[in-house]
Each structure stands twice: as C-alpha cells, then as structure tokens.
Amino acid sequence: RKEVEQDPGPFNVPEGATVAFNCTYSNSASQSFFWYRQDCRKEPKLLMSVYSSGNEDGRFTAQLNRASQYISLLIRDSKLSDSATYLCVVTYSAGNLIFGKGTKLSVKP
Amino acid sequence: SQTIHQWPATLVQPVGSPLSLECTVEGTSNPNLYWYRQAAGRGLQLLFYSVGIGQISSEVPQNLSASRPQDRQFILSSKKLLLSDSGFYLCAWNQLKNIQYFGAGTRLSVL
Numbered sequence: 001r002k003e004v005e006q007d008p009g010p011f012n013v014p015e016g017a018t019v020a021f022n023c024t025y026s027n028s029a030s031q032s033f034f035w036y037r038q039d040c041r042k043e044p045k046l047l048m049s050v051y052s053s054g055n056e057d058g059r060f061t062a063q064l065n066r067a068s069q070y071i072s073l074l075i076r077d078s079k080l081s082d083s084a085t086y087l088c089v090v091t092y093s094a095g096n097l098i099f100g101k102g103t104k105l106s107v108k109p
Numbered sequence: 110s111q112t113i114h115q116w117p118a119t120l121v122q123p124v125g126s127p128l129s130l131e132c133t134v135e136g137t138s139n140p141n142l143y144w145y146r147q148a149a150g151r152g153l154q155l156l157f158y159s160v161g162i163g164q165i166s167s168e169v170p171q172n173l174s175a176s177r178p179q180d181r182q183f184i185l186s187s188k189k190l191l192l193s194d195s196g197f198y199l200c201a202w203n204q205l206k207n208i209q210y211f212g213a214g215t216r217l218s219v220l
Contacts, residue, residue, distance in 0.1 A: 032207040
C-alpha cells in the first residue's frame, strides 16, 4: 500500500520560532517530492519541491533522505501568516501524487 | 499564464439527487487533469485522472464518474448522491515536473 505519513499536530509555536515537520513515505520508487500549503477551507498550493541535495527558499528549507524514505520541512522565524496545514506529497506513478493528511501549524503572537 | 476554474464554489444537495461539477483549464493544451476529494479531517483522495480527451482512469470504486469531453474540460458526475459523497472536491492539472495546480474547489454537502 502506498502511503505518506505525517504528524497531524497541531504545532503551536510563537512568532519567531523555528519549527520542523517530518514525513515518511512507503513507496521506494517515488521520484518527486513536494510540500504544499493548505489554508483553512482553501485549495492546496505548492510551497516548494524537495530535492535530494536539500533546498532552501527564504525561511523554508526542505530535506530528502531517500535511504530512510523521509522528508522534512524547516521553517525559521515563523510568521503569523505561516499558520496553515502543510501537506507532504510524493509521486507513485508518472504525474500522480499521494498526499499526506497534513500537519497543522498555528503561529501565535 | 495558466488558470484553472471550478464551479460552483458551494453546493448543497439532497440524497439521491444528481451531481455535475465542472472544471476548465485555460492557457495550456493537453494537460493531465485530476479530481480529488477531501473529506473532513482526511487527506486528499484521488478519484479520477485523465491524460487526454475521453481517457479516464478511476482510482477508487465509487458512486461517481468523470468525463473529459474537451481538451481542457473535466466533469465529475453522479446519478444519485449519497451522504458519504459530502466533501471538498478539487480539480487539478499538470504537465511537466509532476507539479499539480489546484482549482479553488467545490464544497459539497449532501443532506
């Protein structure tokens, strides 16, 4: 069975904190990896792709460990606007994605 | 630039009534198209995908069907809705790099 597992949270953090989310996937043949962000009652939106060498986009850093089938997302200097659910996403066949259930983040003033 | 449209945004339907949700993509040709459902407290479940006109693949057996009558149009239908069909229905498209882009979704309540 193809699965993506995430800690549902919620993660309640103060503004300015650093927070990390983890995700594991079961299909070793997965080729592409992403983090999406979903605001309450809205559609998911791509936050960033995840590359084997790790990649950074401003305050966001994503890491991939293929051997352990593990993906992470680090958010530095959290903002109130970062409050959302973060979805870990992997491919299992050309173009088709499997979504984790998401990790909820709440950033408090 | 490419855009994806879904309508309606919200729908309340009685059990046993039919359903038709429409999704259209603009600014691209021959996209892959997808229908997902997100039930309350659950992850996104892929329902159908299409790689071309008239080509539909179903991921899960259910009370729903999909059609792609035109290159950039994807329709989700049901002849008779069940209570369990309630949820947030999302249409998505992609072409390269496996990145999928979502429409704003339709929130369906079956009563």
